[in-house]
Amino acid sequence: MVDKKTLEKYAELALKTGVNLQANQAVMINAPIEGADFTRIVAKKAYELGAKDVHINWSDDELTLLKYENVPDEVIGSFPDWRVKLHDTYAEDGAAVLSIRSTNPDLLQNIDPKRVAMANKASGEAMKNFRKYTMNDKIPWSIISIPSGDWAQKIFPDKTKEDAVESLWEAILKIVRVDQEDPIAAWNEHNETLKTKREELNEKNYKKLIFQAPGTDLELELPEGHVWKGGSAVAETGVTFNPNMPTEEVFSMPHKYGVNGTVSSTKPLNYGGSVIDNFSLTFKDGKVVDFQAEQGEAVLQHLLDSDEGARRLGEVALVPHESPVSQSGLIFYNTLFDENASCHIALGKAYPTNVEGGSSMSEEELDQHGVNDSLIHVDFMIGSDKLDIDGVKQDGTTEPVFRGGTWA
Secondary structure (H helix, E strand, O other), X not given: XXXXXXXXXXXXXXXXXXXXXXXXXXXXXXXXXXXXHHHHHHHHHHHHOOOOEEEEEEEOHHHHHHHHHHOOHHHHOOOOHHHHHHHHHHHHOOOEEEXXXXXXXXXXXXXXXXXXXXXXXXXXXXXXXXXXXXXXXXXXXXXXXXXXXXXXXXXXXXXXXXXXXXXXXXHHHHHOOOOOOOHHHHHHHHHHHHHHHHHHHHHHOOOEEEEEEOOEEEEEEOOOOEOOEEOOEEOOOOXXXXXXXXXXXXXXOOOOXXXXXXXXXXXXXXXXXXXXXXXXXXXXXXXXXXXXXEEOHHHHHXXXXXXXXXXXXXXXXXXXXXXXXXXXXXXXXXXHHHOOOOOEEEEEOOOXXXXXXXXXXXXXXXXXXXXXXXXXXXXEEOOOOOOEEEEEOOOXXXXXXXXXXXXX
């Protein structure tokens, strides 16, 4: 098993570099029951760093599945007010939010996708206000992962549960740099690298990007005033934090009406406890007009039908093929990891911070700037060592951005 000292190092990284917890600040932690031991280490460390309050929202895969199997549609399609109030109260208080993810990718594979879509829609609508706090960087937030038995065995099917968990711990700790002498210093260096890359792209100010790979021929127009971000972010309070650990991407947004062509997935997408795999989407004027999937087509259909904005894109992210996640050679069936193995795009809501002045714009102003709105934000992977990307400059000339899956 992973020794306590290493787990303490990981907890400290999540709190200091992830959410950058400040003295006398509250922290809300979303955590799985299976990870209770690690979560207690995080809570203890948070109090040591001066947190005024540590609140844990526990989740449990088995109880989640029981609920989906047994409750009527009207319960599935509703979201409790007390949970909305809980999240809003902590957000209004300027709390940090840390999510510890380890869900079984196949948890809901035998549940009617319609019921899963109903639940996702209900939570999306209810948590709209809270999502403004995170997607506009009003409060510091971060997502990390720890292994669970079912998830580990999905990645390492030939190993016993115990050995699979051990192997997944090893992979995660390496990818998030906890295996290094000073993980925090390693992350500071990594953030500087990503900062340099995003500054280069902001200077280029491309008009559009053209993606070409087997099964992919896609043109993405970038809105006027678009901003590339990546690595660390800065909250309204001026605190620097890392929303995703790991992160290897620089990302911006496509214009919601300016996407045309076809794109094919290069890795499975785990969405709401089901896997969608080997799928392609065809866009016209920003909207998905056709789609197909070898696995999970019904789930993909419900995802696209979530709301008006679900068929449009909210993010484009560039990740070189030689990222540590990609080099691990593993498929994680977990977006936090798989999106950092390859270039990806996201269906649904765009981050308002990806356009100049976006976080203070009204919904109407955002729409006028080509910023997509939706209840969902779902990343899926389109990158590989066969992906080429060209950037079209403001004067119409073209130059290579990616060749063979890496920076040109």
